[in-house]
C-alpha cells in the first residue's frame with residue numbers, strides 16, 4: 001500500500017510540477033505571476049478532448065495541435081494583456097490583477113465554447129500492469145514519461161539553443177539583453193508561448209483520467225502555485241521537487257490520515273518549508289552566491 | 291439547452307395568456323407551478339410543468355373542480371434560492387396550492403415560507419431529505435428522497451448481493467454529506483460497519499488515496515454519493531488500481547446518459563436506484579401519446595410526476611374546497627388519499643413523503659435496465 | 663585621418679520623470695575616432711549613452727547613426743544597427759557562464775559559421791576569458807568582469823563602441839591593463855565613444871573630447887587642447903579615479 005501511495009503521489013506531483021513549470025517560465029523572464037496559467041491547462045484538456053474524441057485525430061497530432069493552439073493563445077495573451085504593461089514597467093500588483101482578469105476571460109471563452117459539461121477523453125490504457133506488486137497503468141507511465149521528457153527538453157532548449165540562451169539572458173538582465181540585440185518583445189512572446197504550451201500538456205495528460213472540464217484549471221491552481229513557490233520560482237529542478245513534495249504530502253495524508261486532510265497537509269508542508277527556507281527549496285542557491 | 295430554454299419561455303407565455311379564466315363565470319382555481327424555467331435545471335422543471343399542463347387540460351375538459359376551472363400559474367426561480375424565497379412570499383395571496391418543480395436549494399428556501407403561509411405544496415424534483423424532515427407540515431414530495439434511495443440501495447447490497455465489506459465515498463456537498471449520514475445510520479441499524487468512509491471535494495480530481503484504502507481494506511462494494519463527474523472519476527481510477535471487481539452502488543443521479551457517456555466501460559455494472567417510469571401501463575401510454583405529440587419531447591419521470599402532482603392536488607381540492615381557508619383540509623385530503631397515477635400507486639406518509647416502489651437498475655452494455 | 667560622420671546627436675534632451683538630465687546635447691563621432699565625454703559624477707554622461715542606445719527615450723532632439731535616425735527604436739534594433747555598449751557597472755549576466763555571456767553577444771550573427779572566428783578574435787585580446795569559459799559571470803573579479811563586458815560587446819562586431827566608465831571601481835594596475843586592451847581594439851580601427859571620469863586615461867586614448875557639466879556640453883576640443891585645460895578643479899569631484907591615477 002505504501003508504495004502504491006508513493007506512486008500516485010509522484011504521478012500527481014508530476015502534473016503539479018508541469019503546470020508550475022509554466023508559471024516559472026514566465027516568472028523567470030518577466031518576474032510576474034501569470035494566474036491565467038492554469039487556464040492554458042484547461043484549454044489543453046478541452047482542445048485535446050475535442051481533437052481526439054470529436055475529430056478523431058491521431059494521438060500525436062492531437063497532442064501537437066493542442067500545444068500549438070495553446071501556445072498561440074499564450075502569445076495572444078502576452079500581446080493583448082501584458083505587453084504594454086511589461087514594457088512600461090508596471091507594478092507587480094497591476095500585473096497580477098491583469099492576469100487574474102485574463103484568467104476570467106479565458107475561462108469564460110472556454111465556457112462559451114465547451115459549456116459546463118465534462119468530457120471524456122480516451123486513455124492510453126487504464127488497465128494496470130503489475131510491476132513488483134505495484135499497479136501501474138500505461139496512462140500513468142505516459143504522464144511520468146512526458147513530464148520527464150518535457151523537463152529534459154526544456155532544459156536542453158534553455159541551455160543548448162540560441163533562443164534558450166537569449167531567454168535566460170533576458171531573465172537575468174532584461175536591459176542588458178536588449179543592448180546585446182535580444183528583442184524583448186520576441187522573448188516575452190516566446191516565454192508565454194512556452195508556458196502556455198507546457199500548461200496545455202498538463203491538461204492533455206490528465207484529461208483521460210480526470211475528465212476534461214472548464215473548472216479543471218481552478219482546481220489545480222493553488223497546488224501548482226504552491227509547487228512553484230516551493231521550488232523557488234525561478235528554478236526548473238526546484239519546481240519538479242516542489243511538485244513532487246506537494247503530490248506526495250497530500251497523498252500520504254489522504255492515505256494515512258483522512259482525505260479531509262489532503263489539502264491541509266499539502267499547505268502545511270508549504271508553510272513549513274517557507275518558514276525554514278524563505279526562497280524555496282532550491283531557490284536559496286542563487287542568493288547564497290551573490 | 292438554449293433551445294429548451296426557448297421552448298420553456300414560449301410555453302410560459304402561452305400558459306400565462308390562457309383565456310380559460312375569462313371564459314368561466316366562476317373565478318378559476320389557481321395552482322402555482324414554481325420552477326427553474328431558464329436556468330441550469332430548466333429541462334426538469336419544464337418537463338414537470340408540461341406534464342401538469344396535460345393534466346390541466348384533461349381535468350378542465352372533464353369539468354374542472356366541481357364546475358370550477360383550474361388555472362396554472364408558472365413562476366420562474368432560475369434555480370436561485372433567493373428568488374425562490376421571494377416568489378414563495380407572494381404565493382399565499384396569489385394561488386390556492388403549489389407544485390414546486392425546482393431543484394433542492396430553491397425548494398429548501400421556499401419550504402419554510404410556504405409552510406408558514408399554510409399552503410399545501412408538492413415537490414417533484416428535489417431528493418433532499420430535508421424537504422420532508424424539517425417539520426414543514428404542508429410539504430409533500432412526489433419524487434424519491436435520498437433517504438429512501440440509500441436505504442433501498444443498501445438493502446440491495448446487503449440482502450440481494452449479500453455483500454458485507456462496504457465502503458462509502460461521498461462528496462463534501464450538502465447532498466454528499468447528507469447521503470453519508472443516512473448511509474452510516476442505515477448500516478448501523480443493520481449492524482454493518484463500513485470499512486472505509488472517505489469524502490471528496492467536487493473540485494478533486496485524484497482519488498488514489500481514497501481508493502488505495504478501498505484496496506487494502508478488501509472492500510466488495512462501494513456506495514458513491516455525489517455529483518456524476520466525481521463518480522465517473524472514481525470508477526475510472528478504481529480500474530487503474532484493479533478495483534474493477536468492486537461493485538459500485540449509487541443513487542438516481544447516476545442513471546443518466548451523462549454518466550454512461552463519460553464513464554464508458556469503467557462504469558459498466560453500476561447498480562443504482564432509479565426513479566423509473568414504467569411505460570407499459572395504460573395510463574402512461576396515454577400520457578406519453580398526448581405529451582409527446584404536444585411538446586415534441588420525450589416523456590420522462592419528471593413530466594409524469596408533474597402530471598400526477600396536479601391530479602393529486604385537484605382530487606384533494608375537490609373533496610376539501612377551493613377557498614384559502616380550506617387549505618388545511620386540502621392537506622388532509624392529500625395525506626389520506628390512495629392515488630393511482632402515472633408513476634404507480636402512491637400514498638403519502640404522515641411526513642408528506644410519497645410511499646412507492648423504488649426500482650434498482652443496473653448498467654449493462656451501456657444501458658440501464660431494471661434489476662429489481 | 664577621420665572618415666565620415668558615424669554618430670551624431672542633435673540637440674538631444676533626455677531625463678527621468680520630470681527632470682531633464684541632459685539638455686540640448688549635440689556631438690559627433692566620425693568613423694575611426696575615439697571620442698570622450700568627460701564630466702563629474704552626475705553630469706549626465708551615462709544618460710547620454712543610454713539615450714543613444716535606446717535604453718531611455720530622448721525627449722527631443724535626434725540621434726543619427728550611419729545616416730539613419732535611430733532614436734525611438736528599441737535597443738535591440740540599435741544593437742543590430744551596429745552599436746555595442748559596455749555599460750556602467752559592467753552588467754554581466756551573473757548567472758550565465760562566461761561563454762554564455764559571450765554567446766549572447768553573438769545572438770544576432772546570421773552566419774553561425776563565423777561565430778568561432780569572432781570568438782577567437784575576442785580571445786586574442788582577452789586570453790584570460792578562454793580559461794574562464796565555464797565559470798559563472800557573477801564569480802569573476804571586477805577586472806575580469808570588465809574584460810568580459812568588453813569582449814561581449816565585441817562579439818556584436820559593432821561599428822561603434824559605447825564605453826561607460828570602464829575604469830570605474832578597478833585598481834589602478836587593472837585600469838592600466840584595461841586601457842592597453844582598449845588601445846589594441848582601437849588600433850584595429852574600432853570607433854568608440856568613451857565616457858570617463860578618469861581624465862588621464864581617457865585623454866591618453868582619445869582623439870577628441872567633450873566636457874559635460876550639469877547635463878550640457880560646455881567645451882569641446884582635441885585631446886591635446888583638453889589636456890591643457892584645467893579640468894580637475896571645478897569640474898571633478900575629489901577622489902575620482904583620474905585624480906588617483
Ligand SMILES: Nc1ncnc2c1ncn2[C@@H]1O[C@H](COP(=O)(O)OP(=O)(O)O)[C@@H](O)[C@H]1O
Pocket residue numbers: 678679683701702703704705706707708709710
Ligand atoms: N534612473 C534614474 N532616475 C532618476 N534620475 C537619474 C537616474 N539615473 C540618473 N539620474 C540622475 O540624472 C543625472 C545624470 O546622471 P548620469 O547620467 O548617471 O550621470 P553621470 O553618468 O554623468 O554620472 C543625475 O542627477 C542623476 O541623479
Ligand SMILES: [Mg+2]
Pocket residue numbers: 704707708709750827
Ligand atoms: Mg555614469
